[in-house]
Amino acid sequence: xxxxxxxxxxxxxxxxxxxxxxxxxxxxxxxxxxxxxxxxxxxxxxxxxxxxxxxxxxxxxxxxxxxxxxxxxxxxxxxxxxxxxxxxxxxxxxxxxxxxxxxxxxxxxxxxxxxxxxxxxxxxxxxxxxxxxxxxxxxxxxxxxxxxxxxxxxxxxxxxxxxxxxxxxxxxxxxxxxxxxxxxxxxxxxxxxxxxxxxxxxxxxxxxxxxxxxxxxxxxxxxxxxxxxxxxxxxxxxxxxxxxxxxxxxxxxxxxxxxxxxxxxxxxxxxxxxxxxxxxxxxxxxxxxxxxxxxxxxxxxxxxxx
Amino acid sequence: xxxxxxxxxxxxxxxxxxxxxxxxxxxxxxxxxxxxxxxxxxxxxxxxxxxxxxxxxxxxxxxxxxxxxxxxxxxxxxxxxxxxxxxxxxxxxxxxxxxxxxxxxxxxxxxxxxxxxxxxxxxxxxxxxxxxxxxxxxxxxxxxxxxxxxxxxxxxxxxxxxxxxxxxxxxxxxxxxxxxxxxxxxxxxxxxxxxxxxxxxxxxxxxxxxxxxxxxxxxxxxxxxxxxxxxxxxxxxxxxxxxxxxxxxxxxxxxxxxxxxxxxxxxxxxxxxxxxxxxxxxxxxxxxxxxxxxxxxxxxxxxxxx
Numbered sequence: 098x099x100x101x102x103x104x105x106x107x108x109x110x111x112x113x114x115x116x117x118x119x120x121x122x123x124x125x126x127x128x129x130x131x132x133x134x135x136x137x138x139x140x141x142x143x144x145x146x147x148x149x150x151x152x153x154x155x156x157x158x159x160x161x162x163x164x165x166x167x168x169x170x171x172x173x174x175x176x177x178x179x180x181x182x183x184x185x186x187x188x189x190x191x192x193x194x195x196x197x198x199x200x201x202x203x204x205x206x207x208x209x210x211x212x213x214x215x216x217x218x219x220x221x222x223x224x225x226x227x228x229x230x231x232x233x234x235x236x237x238x239x240x241x242x243x244x245x246x247x248x249x250x251x252x253x254x255x256x257x258x259x260x261x262x263x264x265x266x267x268x269x270x271x272x273x274x275x276x277x278x279x280x281x282x283x284x285x286x287x288x289x290x291x292x293x294x295x296x297x298x299x300x301x302x303x304x305x306x307x308x309x310x311x312x313x314x315x316x317x318x319x320x321x322x323x324x325x326x327x328x329x330x331x332x333x334x335x336x337x338x339x340x341x342x343x344x345x346x347x348x349x350x351x352x353x354x355x356x357x358x359x360x361x362x363x364x365x366x367x368x369x370x371x372x373x374x375x376x377x378x379x380x381x382x383x384x385x386x387x388x389x390x391x392x393x394x395x396x397x398x399x400x401x402x403x
Numbered sequence: 404x405x406x407x408x409x410x411x412x413x414x415x416x417x418x419x420x421x422x423x424x425x426x427x428x429x430x431x432x433x434x435x436x437x438x439x440x441x442x443x444x445x446x447x448x449x450x451x452x453x454x455x456x457x458x459x460x461x462x463x464x465x466x467x468x469x470x471x472x473x474x475x476x477x478x479x480x481x482x483x484x485x486x487x488x489x490x491x492x493x494x495x496x497x498x499x500x501x502x503x504x505x506x507x508x509x510x511x512x513x514x515x516x517x518x519x520x521x522x523x524x525x526x527x528x529x530x531x532x533x534x535x536x537x538x539x540x541x542x543x544x545x546x547x548x549x550x551x552x553x554x555x556x557x558x559x560x561x562x563x564x565x566x567x568x569x570x571x572x573x574x575x576x577x578x579x580x581x582x583x584x585x586x587x588x589x590x591x592x593x594x595x596x597x598x599x600x601x602x603x604x605x606x607x608x609x610x611x612x613x614x615x616x617x618x619x620x621x622x623x624x625x626x627x628x629x630x631x632x633x634x635x636x637x638x639x640x641x642x643x644x645x646x647x648x649x650x651x652x653x654x655x656x657x658x659x660x661x662x663x664x665x666x667x668x669x670x671x672x673x674x675x676x677x678x679x680x681x682x683x684x685x686x687x688x689x690x691x692x693x694x695x696x697x698x699x700x701x702x703x704x705x706x707x708x709x
Contacts, residue, residue, distance in 0.1 A: 101616075117438055118540050122620075123475035123605050124442035124532075126540050129435040132423055135516050136430035137484040137531065141523040169429040178443040180486070180529040210441050217447040219524045223486040225443060225531035226430075234424050234432050299429050310407075314428075 100214050103186060107195045113176060113208035125210040127176060132230035134172035138162045142220035147262055152190045154277040155222060156197030161279050162301060163226035164205045165352040168286045169299035171235040172228030174205045179212035182221040205281070231290055235297035235356075237314035240378045244295055245363035246319060247356045247372035249282035252304055253332035256348025268331050275329075279352045285371040286354070292366055296357040303347040305395075308355060308384045315357070318381030321346075323388035325375045342393055346386060406520050409492060413501045419482060419514035431516040433482060438536035440478035444468045448526035453568055458496045460583040461528060462503030467585050468607060469532035470511045471658040474592045475605035477541040478534030480511045485518035488527040511587070537596055541603035541662075543620035546684045550601055551669035552625060553662045553678035555588035558610055559638035562654025574637050581635075585658045591677040592660070598672055602663040609655040611701075614690045617661065624687030627652075629694035631681045648699055652692060 104120070112119050118126035140159050142148050164174045179198075183191075202208055207226065240246075258276030260266045296315055300307040305321070312319045328336070328345045336342050357378055358366060366372050386393040410426070418425050424432035446465050448454050470480045485504075489497075508514055513532065546552075564582030566572045602621055606613040611627070618625045634642070634651045642648050663684055664672060672678050692699040 118440075118476070118542065122540075122543050123472040123603075124440040124478065124534070126438050126440050126476065126478075126536060128437070129439050131434070131436075132432050133435050134424075134430040134432050135482070135484060135533070137486050137517055137519050137529075139486040139488060139519045139521045139529070141488055141521050144522060166429040170424070170432065172430065172432075176441070178441060178531050180443050180445040180531075182445060182447055182525075182527055211443055213443050213445045213529070215445045215447050216450060217525055217527060219488075219527075221488055221523060221525075221527055223443075223445070223519070223529040225484050225486075227441070228430070230432060234428075236424065237428050297429075 103191070103214055107191050108179070108209060108212065111195065111198055111202060111209040113210055116210070120209060120211045127210065132234070134167050134170040134228040134230060134234070135225065136163055136166040137223065137225045138166065139221060139223040150277065152193030153197030153200070156194045157201045157278050159222040159224050160198060160201040160205060161281055161352060163224045164207070165281055165299045165301060167226055167228035168281065169235060169297050169354050170228070170230070171232055171294070171297070172230050174207040174226060174228045176210045176227040177207055178210050178225045180223040181212065181214045182217035182219065183214065184218060184220060235294050237296055237298050237311045239296035240311055240315035240317050240319070240357035241295055242317055242378050242380045243360060244357040244378040245360050245374045246321065246376040246378060247358060247363055247366060248327060248353055248375045249285045249356070249372045250353045251327040251329050251332070252300065252351040252353055253328045253336070253345035253348050255279055255350035256344045257332055257335060266335070271329065272331060276350065279350060281352055282354060288369060288371050289366070292358065292362050294356050294358055298355050299352065300355050301350055301352055303349040304355065305346045305384050305386060311355065311357065312382060312384055318379045319376060319384045320379055321376040321384065321386045323386060323393055325373065327373050342388065347395070409497070409520055413497050414485070414515060414518065417501065417504055417508060417515040419516055422516070426515060426517045433516065438540070440473050440476040440534040440536060440540070441531065442469055442472040443529060443531045444472065445527060445529040456583065458499030459503030459506070462500045463507045463584050465528040465530050466504060466507040466511060467587055467658060469530045470513070471587055471605045471607060473532055473534035474587065475541060475603050475660055476534070476536070477538055477600070477603070478536050480513040480532060480534045482516045482533040483513055484516050484531045486529040487518065487520045488523035488525065489520065490524060490526055511589070541600050543602055543604050543617045545602035546617055546621035546623050546625070546663035547601055548623055548684050548686045549666060550663040550684040551666050551680045552627065552682040552684060553664060553669055553672060554633060554659055554681045555591045555662070555678045556659040557633040557635050557638070558606070558657040558659055559634045559642070559651035559654050561585055561656035562650045563638055563641060572641070577635065578637060582656065585656060587658055588660060594675060594677050595672070598664065598668050600662050600664055604661050605658065606661050607656055607658055609653040610661065611652045611690050611692065614661060617663065618688060618690055621663070624685045625682060625690045626685055627682040627690065627692045629692060629699055631679065633679050648694065
């Protein structure tokens with residue numbers, strides 16, 4: 098199938114309509130005023146998703162990982178471009194991919210501006226997302242000593258879902274769904290517009306690693322309490338059995354937001370059910386993790402008690 | 404090398420400085436007002452460049468192909484994002500790649516907003532470029548019967564350069580340079596701001612094919628005269644010897660602009676030395692090609708006389 102036919106058949110229905118020049122010209126043209134957030138993320142088959150992952154799930158995740166970065170910046174998703182490298186143009190796969198994108202763009206409130214489809218050995222999906230700032234940017238640098246650290250939702254399920262897909266554990270479909278089709282904390286994010294946020298980061302690379310980025314950018318230390326970190330029951334049970342908290346601390350791919358807010362703001366955010374406190378900002382540097390008062394540390398490839 | 408180290412070492416020097424939030428956060432933030440053009444293009448090793456192409460050339464071309472699309476839309480290049488999939492993080496290759504990008508972004512007047520670096524089997528470079536419209540968009544749809552068709556520069560050299568790199572011909576370095584490091588008609592494009600352009604397209608997929616897109620979008624026919632098409636002497640000589648005009652007509656990768664303008668505008672543009680007339684817009688559809696009055700047609704894989 099020729100690229101132009103492929104675009105017409107599969108991607109044209111996803112195109113933004115309320116723009117000055119839609120998909121199909123040398124470039125799309127949008128009207129903008131104010132601050133715009135821009136981010137790019139790539140998913141490579143065999144690295145970021147299993148080679149046999151359903152096409153719908155690959156599409157959903159490719160858009161979700163980018164939208165998550167926009168949310169972390171305090172930007173409302175508006176538009177995205179898609180660069181797709183395909184080993185072959187398989188109709189059924191493409192139809193599934195477009196269904197997944199369609200569902201995702203409706204869920205996230207954005208539409209397709211343009212893209213490029215190329216042949217290549219390895220299925221690769223790159224999305225660049227554009228969002229409209231709805232207030233001040235939520236930078237990584239901005240966490241202040243005595244701030245509360247809050248998390249918008251449970252972590253660890255995506256990593257446990259991957260173990261299940263790899264046949265390492267057998268649990269339930271909830272974990273697999275968290276891996277294949279990660280949910281974003283959209284409702285909480287909408288409501289968070291009303292609260293002053295000092296710093297925010299998307300924790301898709303793993304809670305402790307991304308907390309480390311916030312600590313470094315802000316010039317502070319962060320302290321996390323494992324027993325306060327929200328996790329699905331299946332994750333909590335698995336960690337308790339293994340005496341290993343690596344899944345919620347470092348599993349990654351959870352697409353929740355870590356927020357640093359003043360203590361009084363945290364109380365209001367918690368009361369509104371938008372996020373839960375999981376730690377605090379302190380003078381110093383780095384990230385320390387405690388479990389019921391005991392230091393937890395990265396050892397033997399996992400986060401365990403000393 | 405870890406991704407964060409790689410970004411810090413290689414890509415941070417390319418980052419935009421005069422933006423609200425530069426590279427290094429979840430997303431970059433730019434301030435914008437008015438119309439913005441957005442486009443994406445991917446280069447895959449072995450498809451869009453030879454696997455042994457110099458890193459500098461790959462970088463230059465990846466940005467050039469995107470900037471060419473912005474120019475074709477009448478947009479001034481401002482920002483870009485980079486998604487790079489690398490088989491291995493080779494220091495010397497990366498240093499060359501960054502040199503190429505640095506040179507290109509200075510030549511084209513844009514800077515790096517953000518990106519993503521991933522591992523993967525096949526070297527793949529995706530750039531998304533953002534540009535500021537400097538007037539009305541130059542759409543593909545807009546060519547009118549009796550318009551003159553103009554080309555901003557010579558075509559055919561990139562395709563001949565590829566033949567030379569593949570060892571099929573032995574000519575001179577000019578052709579190889581056109582393939583490896585295509586020049587954009589930046590000076591002509593700057594001056595064209597003062598002229599009313601009815602329609603424009605970047606002819607990177609080949610003159611006749613892209614002319615066909617303009618014809619279809621505009622609902623008109625286009626007629627091209629081979630003897631008027633500007634080409635390097637080496638290209639013209641090669642075509643005359645082979646009795647085959649495929650290189651300038653369909654070789655592609657030349658990154659010139661095809662413009663449709665009123666006849667009186669064309670005379671002024673030609674007098675100013677910004678582009679040369681190569682044909683005209685007629686009632687009808689499709690693209691017809693004549694060489695000294697004789698129809699030229701695609702046959703045996705090339706454009707030849709009947």
